[in-house]
Amino acid sequence: MRITQKNGQPWRIRFGVDTFFLIVVVLYLLVPLGATLAFGLSGAAGFSFATFRQIFSDPDFSQTLLLSLALSCASTILAVVLVTPTVYWVQLRLPQARPLLDFLSLVPFAVPAIVMSLGLLEVYGSPNPLLSALSLGLVPLLSNPPFNIVNTPPLLVCAYVIVSLPFVYRPIDTNLRAINTRVLSEAAASLGSGWWKTFLTVILPNIWPGVTSAALLTFSTAMGEFTLAQLSGIYTFPIYLDQTGQNDAHKAASLSILSFILTLICVLAIILLVRSRPAGQKGDVEIAAVK
Amino acid sequence: MAFLELEGISKRFGRVTAVDTIALSIEQGEFLTLLGPSGCGKTTILRMIAGFELPNAGTISLDGDDITNRPANKRPMGMVFQSYALFPHMTAEQNIAFGMNIKRQSREHIKQRCSELLELVGLGEMGKRYPHQLSGGQQQRIALARALAIEPKVLLLDEPLSALDAKVRISLRNEIRRIQQQLKMTAIYVTHDQEEALAISDRIAVMAKGKIEQLDQPETIYSNPQTVFAATFVGTSNQFRAVVESASAGLCQAGPYTLHVPSLPHVKLSNTQPAYNKGDRVLIIVRPEEITLQPGEESIDSSNGVGNHITGTIELRTFLGPFTRFHVRINDGQTLTADIPSQQVRGYETGQNITVSFPPSACQVLPLDTTEAELIQQVEAEAV
């Protein structure tokens, strides 16, 4: 902490009100973590890693973890592949569709996971002629064999993509706007490059921070998503967490810490991968998701 | 004692010395410009006067008061920023009134003063507009009005025109000068644009690397530069690196050319006037407008007195409106620049052989040491 200048004017108060509240907030965030760790390590017989050992030897643990990993990877890939070219396309060819995209990316805020699960149940659970018409026949297609996706992992994957949509759209959109996309594309076009080539070789490398952000946010959202999985009866890692934890509070604490470490890894990955990108990119990156 | 006095002012940032023991005396009502390339310390000096930076050494006094350590919001200075810095959530009028509101002046007084100032800067109808509804030039005028509203003793302007279009820059700089003279306000102006500085200043302080190279009236700096940097930074110049052959006869050898310059003193007459001896390295500066062109390689007889004549080929001809600029490549590979009034140009074309002429009086001679040689190179590199 630097001392204030001699003239006594509080031009830059080094240790002021804001630092105080920062410390308070940081403590507030750290204490539960510490308590949880302590709780998880303690058991009937003092401090030990017993709970962790029990967890790791539980077959359900690995099964659900793998399922969640698979679902999260699928959601991440789908989200990035679906959204990134679309945002670029709109920026370049259809700027008037931007308000539409903005709107679509905000709908998940107005229709949270719980409402969405109810909605998905009603869309794909019971036949509805109006729906069939509106969806151009796709809903009945998807509700019945052979493409029946009701209460299946694929439906969950698609739902996860929608839930993460705001956190995929915003970083990519911000990044595209920051790099003067139009000019770069025009330069590429003047040199003979087609749309896809430009996208893959010119644009994508330059929006790497945005894409990475989007991918990792989707991944961590999907890994931790509970509501939709619970209500469609698919046994994912968070469900396992809940079930085990309801029975054994100490195990619950350990699982909690494990979950935290997992999220930590995801966020560190964002920071490292974004940082590693060369050439004048500011690391001003969105790293927040809401649950 | 001058109105605003800076003595022994130094400022370091880490290991970099931004300002190196500067002394400045500014009279009341004077328009002083700090001119120099980026990084020369001019903005740092301005900010120290304003109170946003504290000097590591030295004192600043205003009208007899020592204000070196006074907080910025207690100094009677008005500042105009390069980025206008208008408060976006307030109208133009509210921006102007800001300082007066802090002084708790009466509402009628504020209202009256606001409309006076808006009239002064030529934006009488724009009071209710928000910054984002105004053009760059208009925003800067409001910023000027806002700074003047607090009736400052000194007006500080930090490259106020850099962000504006060329035409707006010229009209606004004249406005600023007009207002300053009308109000008899002391003003300190920072810029890197030497044309701007020459046009509106009472005095210019040419700066490089934290030091003042020359502090003089614009005409003096232009016609009588005292350092190599001042000579090359202000205005365009043709440069000859030469060695003194005979100081009293005014003869210097610049490569293959023998140049006639005014008689050089052998003895140091004053602090600012160096002495020259045979063998000294010098830089000879000739302004483009002092050069005349004669066609062909005819040798001019010396009936007009001793002159300098160099043959060359016209490499480039640029029409610049009032005058035409010729780039002439002379025989040792150097290029000279000559500005001829367009009406007097008689069909000189590219590729034509030509004789470049200039009288000895057009030559400004400055002693050249190695560091200054580097400075020239640096300025040239930056100009590219």
Add this chain to the structure above:
Amino acid sequence: MEVPAPGTTATTKTGVGTKNGRSIRWSYTLTSWLGLAPFLVFCLLFELLPALVIIQSSFTNDQGTPTLNNYQRMLSQPGTVQAFQTSISLSLVTAIIGAIFGFLAAYGVYNLRISWLRNFLIGFSSIAANFAGVPLAFAFISTLGVTGFVTVLIHAWFHVNLYDLGFSLYKFWGLVLAYVYFQLPLMILVTVPALNALRPEWREAATNLGASTFTYWRKVALPVLLPSILAASMLLFANSFGAFATAYALGQGNINLVTILISFVVAGNVSVDVGLGNALAGGMVVVLLIAVTLYTTMLRRASIWQGR
């Protein structure tokens, strides 16, 4: 590749008659919209239709005929009305606490000159913001549950039993504490970039015009930041209002929130019927739409002022 000039949708070939030009323009626009199709269809199937069907169903009864009965029941039953009250007040309280303390902490982060510490805190905030849900619930049970670490500690040091005093992690204020845990870092993450919009020249200009630090904040900084702060608060509100997992894991159905009630419908619990569930969902969407609208309006205002 065709790249149209900004503001136009097509280039027309010169010299060709208007009719031909128009049809080229049409086909360009058509292909443009087609490129958007995969994304639009996806959103339609999984985002828009579920929302629409809920709204439609909330206005129909079991036989499929339109009715306002569902909403009437929702507004008359004390249980559902209370659920809305609890959800809204929980969201408001956590949004306000999160906004105020989060803003102050964000300013602290923004002011830090030690850049590695800044980045560390921002990274830590994003982890904490993502930590919501079941793991957070367990963490708080471990901390402030009946046998939680801090509960026991307070009992041992101060000889005070929190639960005897009426506090319960599983009631309203316990939930507030848990929700604030992810609201605070979310506020920090959203506010720190917004503080970047506070240009240092404004501070210098204000100081030069005679303002003290307090006056600067009161007259310049806070007013300029207000739209961003309000937008962030709306984000926090929506976040809290729509949260399910944390409440479920903590409350286990003991606390009356709208999200919990809706989950009863989806899970087939007979205490809430489908029609009512739809009405509840519809009500939720209405509240959230208000929040989101305020959010976008405030963001737009902020970007106008900051000249973006």
